[in-house]
Amino acid sequence: MTMVKTRFAPSPTGRMHVGNLRTALYSYLIAKHEGGNFMLRIEDTDQERFVEGAVDIINETLKDAGLSYDEGPDKDGGVGPYVQSERCRQGIYRKYAEQLIEQGNAYYCFCSKERLKSLKTTVNGKEIFMYDKHCLHLSKEEIEKKLAAGEPHVIRLNVPNEGTTTFHDEIYGDISVNNEELDDMILIKSDGYPTYNFANVVDDHLMGITHVVRGNEYLSSSPKYNRLYEAFGWQVPVYVHCPLITDEQHHKLSKRSGHSSFEDLVDQGFLPEAIVNYTALLGWYPEDNEEIMDLDQLTRKFDYRRISKSPAVFDIEKLRWMNGEYIKKMDPDAFFAKALPYIKEAVGEDRDWDYKKLAEMAQSRIEAFLDIVDLLGFFKAVPDYEVSLYVHKKMKTTEALSLEILRAVIPNLKDQEDYSNDALFEDLKTFAKDHGYKNGQVMWPIRTAVSGKAMTPGGATQLMEVLGKEESLTRLKAAVRKLEAYAQQ
RNA sequence: GGCCGGUUGGUCAAGCGGUUAAGACGCCGCCCUCUCACGGCGGAAACAAGGGUUCGAUUCCCUUACCGGCUACCA
DSSP states (O other): OOOOEEEEOOOOSSSOBHHHHHHHHHHHHHHHHTTOEEEEOBOOOOTTTOOTTHHHHHHHHHHHHTOOOSBBTTBOOSSOOOBHHHHHHTTHHHHHHHHHHHHTSEEEEOOOHHHHHHTOEEETTEEEOOOOOGGGGOOHHHHHHHHHTTOOOEEEEOOOSSSEEEEEETTTEEEEEEGGGSOOOEEEOTTSOBOHHHHHHHHHHHTTOOEEEEEGGGGGGHHHHHHHHHHHTOOOOEEEEEOOEEOTTSOBOOTTTTOOBHHHHHHTTOOHHHHHHHHHTSSOOOTTOOOOOOHHHHHHHOOGGGOOSSOEEOOHHHHHHHHHHHHHHSOHHHHHHHHHHHHHHHHOSSSOOOHHHHHHHHHTTOSSTTHHHHHHHHHHSOOOOOGGGGOBTTTTBOHHHHHHHHHHHHHHHHHOOOOSHHHHHHHHHHHHHHHTOOHHHHHHHHHHHHHOOSSOSSOHHHHHHHHHHHHHHHHHHHHHHHHHHHHHO
8 A cells, every 4th residue: 555645735915714724624634644744835826915924824724733745945855846836947847838739738828818808707696617629629739839839828638528528525425516517627837837726737647646625615626627638648646625614604614704814813812722722623623522532542542434414613611621621731831931921011020020829810710812802901000990899699789788898808908918829818818707797798899909810810819919908908998988979979 | 507515502512223312512590709700500492395215214315405615827
């Protein structure tokens, strides 16, 4: 059995969205599951869409995602170059296209844009076009003459109008189409560059690709590729078409619609491992039902035969959950390092914060790092809040009772020198007991006074420990004033 | 319009002729608890519709509906 070799073949047109990433991931997994070879090829045959720096983005994204390739532009494996514009310059595509012409499978086409346009018809607002094989019937002399005159031209594949073409896909099974449905597709454009359709087939063959992994949008053009393989007498690779990834409205993910790219997600504080893990589950499911998997486990478990046919909706909520799972499992030091910039953004750097403690509070309570900013913001300054925050049914507190308790407890806290969580907690517990309050009744107003929030990443005493004595007392006194003002209304 | 796909809870999904139709996210409730989160327990929620085939269809076939893709000198 020959070694499995897959490739990821993106066009350098910008940031990579989740759909692209998943295609790369599945390609990688299929190869690595079999101990095979994963290759990167850059498909830059469309000069109009080329974006400066996009190749770097692709490299960065693959690196961050952990999808290291065995061969690529910067890693020669003997079948390079790995960038199609370079291959084009070497005349590779031209050579094979001319071979097809000699064999009678392709022909030169000199039709002008205008003539082509006249071939279009509009049905229900949509343009339909089918080339009429006009140039197929040019005589040899005419062709020579036009070529010699340097007339712009393309090279087209000659698809017969009779018969059917069938191809096999691992996921979707056998798919047949009538040849009359197949247009005489362009192989070489008038600018000399090959089309995706052609370059793909030539390169996949020359580079020894055994499994072609790509999005489902290519499914209906795949029969054309088979005609190419047939004409060359090359072996058709194994096709694995992946189902689409869509948004909640079931529209295909795209940058245009503002859908997040891998980099956007990382910027929002998602971990690459979590993104990869979640993405793997969009269109595939492991047999053992275990959803949390790192790349190694994914590699071991991945069986492309279990890829599903139907499109999957990208659910950011589930990604958030999964990211939270990864965050909780992080080593506290690693978490601290990653969280620190966000913590600093939340609380500022003008005070002597115990960043470690803040990180500790956050780790079990966030799903993405950006959450930290909102979560810890109140440490910097108490936000505006409603007095009604002091009312809590279960704690049996009211504004009046809170005021009473705060007034009573402040002297205690003034005397307290040890502002560690444990000492504070013991002190307040005793206070509650002595005054006939329930613990929660005392804690609730303090926590509210000190944070101004209904929910905080820690209890009253934990917050005070971080805030320190001085700041805690300042906040408590301010709360008393606030409640007094309210009582006088 | 034509062609090609797809359709199990809100979402990801298991299932591959006989099941009380898994599990996960989300949602709701309870427990834990100095609030929240974590953790634990429980709950609501699905086979697009109609015909066949069959003793028996979520599973196989056909039709319809809906969704998507292709129909480019874009990939």
